[in-house]
């Protein structure tokens with residue numbers, strides 16, 4: 001998707017005398033309202049819609065629409081035929097007269113979209129860990145701590161749960177499930193199989209780490 005957007009933008013190498021700005025809206029669901037909602041980036045700066053921009057004398061030079069999982073993303077290239085009439089509206093925005101190049105604007109927008117995506121993914125992972133921990137805390141206190149101790153501090157077999165790395169924990173629990181090695185004949189097998197999946201094991205590890 002990134003490539004497609006870049007190539008379409010590069011095709012627009014318009015006259016360097018006209019001022020150009022690039023505004024965008026991510027994950028918008030309706031074509032009907034896109035012209036009247038405030039756009040991000042460039043001279044739109046989260047404040048002005050396409051309609052506002054037209055009223056200020058800008059015209060739409062190109063539109064790039066891409067489908068995303070949450071809706072459509074719109075990138076508008078706007079041009080003012082006579083930039084002298086339009087004073088720079090926003091400090092830090094693309095300044096009329098082309099002191100920020102087309103490539104620079106494009107890079108700025110890409111960086112913004114990318115940063116937003118990264119932040120969203122990070123938030124999602126954090127949320128998953130949080131949920132796994134709650135779920136795992138319940139399982140740990142109900143199903144494990146009698147034997148392993150409230151903080152995983154009781155020695156069982158050769159180790160204390162609190163000292164195991166996530167890899168060691170996963171490996172040991174997998175052995176119960178697969179019936180491998182000394183774990184194969186353990187009478188404790190069921191306690192180690194019944195309540196666990198990959199997410200819970202990670203959650204239990206995170207929970208134990210959080211209470212040490």
Ligand code: HEC
Nearest residue numbers: 143144147156157158159169172173186188191192195204
């Ligand atoms: C009835 C007591 C009991 C319960 C309940 C229990 N364990 Fe254990 N656990 C043991 C014993 C005893 C061992 C030592 C090895 C063996 O005999 O299987 C062990 C071993 C382990 C090991 C492997 C340690 C190693 O170094 O190989 C892990 C990991 C573990 N338990 C995690 C858990 C988790 C997570 C739970 C809760 C879902 C749990 N256990 C519930 C008694 C228990």
